[in-house]
Amino acid sequence: MEITDKMVAKTATKLSAEDIQKGKVLSVKWTPKLKYAWDNGPALGRYLAELKNGRIIAKKCNKCHRILIPPRMFCELCWVPTGEWVYVQDTGIVNTWVISYVDWKATRLDIKGGVRPFTPAVIEIDGATKGMGILHHLNEVDPWKIYRGMKVKAVWKPPEERIGAITDIKYFKPIE
C-alpha cells in the first residue's frame, strides 16, 4: 500500500480561521471555572514558610549527599527519606534562559509598544548541589545581555507583602 492524496482527501475537512471567527462554523464555547486548593506537603510547606521569612531552604539526602532544592521528603534518585534541612543562599548562577515574546497562553506581548519580554531562567542556587536549579524570572537586566553563568540574586517583596509563595521572590537580578 502507498498512502496517497486520494486516500486522505476525505479523512478531514479543513476549516478556515476566518470562517470560525465570523461564526460561519457552528461551535460551542465553554470556559471552565474550576478552583483547586493544593496541599503543599511538609517539604514545600516549609519551603514556602521560609520564603515568607526571606530565606531559601533545601533538604539533604543522606545517601547521595545532594542538597535538594526545592526541598523534598524523599530523594527521587536514592528512593529514601531525606535528612536535615539546610539553608541555602538567595544567590545563584544562570544555567539557561529564554527571552519570551509570548505569555503562558501564547498570546503575543506588545514588544514594539515597549513591553519587556519575559526572561525566565533555570537558576542554580548557591549552597545547593551543583546543577540544582529552580525556575524563576530574571529582571533589571537587558534581556540580550544575559549569559550562561551570570551571577544573580533574589529581589524579595517587602516582608509585609510576602504570603508564603514562590512569588515572594519577585525575580532575580544580576549581582555585578
Add this chain to the structure above:
Amino acid sequence: MRRVAIVGAGLTKFYRNVQETPKELAYEAAKMALDSCEMKLSDIDCVVNGTAPDAFDGVHMKGEYLSDGSGAYRKPYMRHYVGGGTGVLSPIHGWFHVASGMFDTCLVVAEEKMSCAYPHPAGAFLTIFDHTTEQPLYPTLIWIFAIEMNRFMTTWGYKKEDIALVAVKNKKNAIDHPSAQLPGEITVEDVLNSEIMAWPVNRLDISPTSDGAAAIVLAAEHVARRVTEKPIWIDGVGWCLDTAYWCTRDLYYPDYVEVAARMAYKMAGIKEPSKEIHVAEPYDPFTYKELHHIEGLLLAPRGKSVEMLKDGYFNRDGNLPTCPSGGALGVGNPIAATGLMKIIEIFLQLRGEAGKRQVPGKPTCGLAQAWGDLMQVGTVVVMRS
C-alpha cells in the same frame, strides 16, 4: 514473547482546524488501517488508544470518548498517555497485548485535536507544571523548550542558523506527504526572520497546532504471514521516564532517550545503531529537538549532529535519512497522532511503499522515537522488514 508485526496503516490529513470531531478522525484513520490490510473489525481482538492531554479536546476521560471511533465497542480497550511521547508508546502498548500471547491482533489508534483549545492550546499546558513552585510563575511549554534549546546550543556552540536547517529539510520533505499541513520550500533566512516566540525559538522552529489521527494494525506472526507478504516486525521497544524535577537535570542531553534507545537496541540485537539503522524518524516538535534526539539515540556522536546535518547526512538521500516524512515540523503535530505517523512512515519506508518520499538503498531497519511530558519521557521502536 511472540514476534509482532505491523500489517496495516491509516492516516488522516493534518490541518489546524478540522470540521470532524475527534471520534470521527479516529474512525477515519482506523478504518483506513483495516482496509489497507483487508481486515474487518471482527478480525481485531483488542484496541489500544493513544491521545495526549484531555485539556486539548476539552473532554475529560478522552480515552473513553474516543473508544467508539477507535473501533473498541465491546472489545478489550486501554488508553495510554505520556505527553508528546504518546504516539510511539502506542505501538509499544499494542505490542504487549500481542507479544504476550493474550491476543493475536490489535488495532492501535492515536488521535489529537488541538485546535479546540482557545485562545491557543499552549494555555492548556499551564497545569502540567508543579502547582506550588512553577505555576505561579505562569510558565508555558515554549519557554521550557527554549530553555532547553539554549542549553543545548551553549553547550556545543551550535548556531541558530545551523539548527534552522532542520526546518528547511523537514518542510521540504513534507511536500511529498499527502497528509502534510505545512510543507514548503523555505530558507534558513525565512526561519531566522520569522517571528520571535521565545528566543532562541522562532516561529518556524516550532511545529504547528494540528488536528489528525493515525492507526496501525498489529498481528502475531502466524496471522501476519497470512494477512500480508510484507509484514514489518517490531523488533525492539524501549521507553523511560526521567525525574519531573526538570530544573535539576542538565538539559543539554536527553539521558532518558538514550536509556530507552539502549533498551530497544538490546532487544533488537543492535550493536552499532548509527550503522544498523537505515532510516529514522526522531521526534521534531522543535528544530533543535531532532538533533537533540539524534544524539540521544546514539545515531550521532554528542556535539556532532549539526556538522552532520550541514553535510547533508540526514537528508532523504543522505547516509542516515531522518524525518523523511517531513516530521512534525512539516507534516504537522497532532501530538499522539504524530508519533504514530512516524511509525507509519518507517513501516512504509521498509516496505518500499513511501512513494516520492522513498529513501534510496532499500532500507531494512528503521526507528521511530517520540518524547514529551516535562521533557522527561523517551519512547523508541525499532522495526525491520
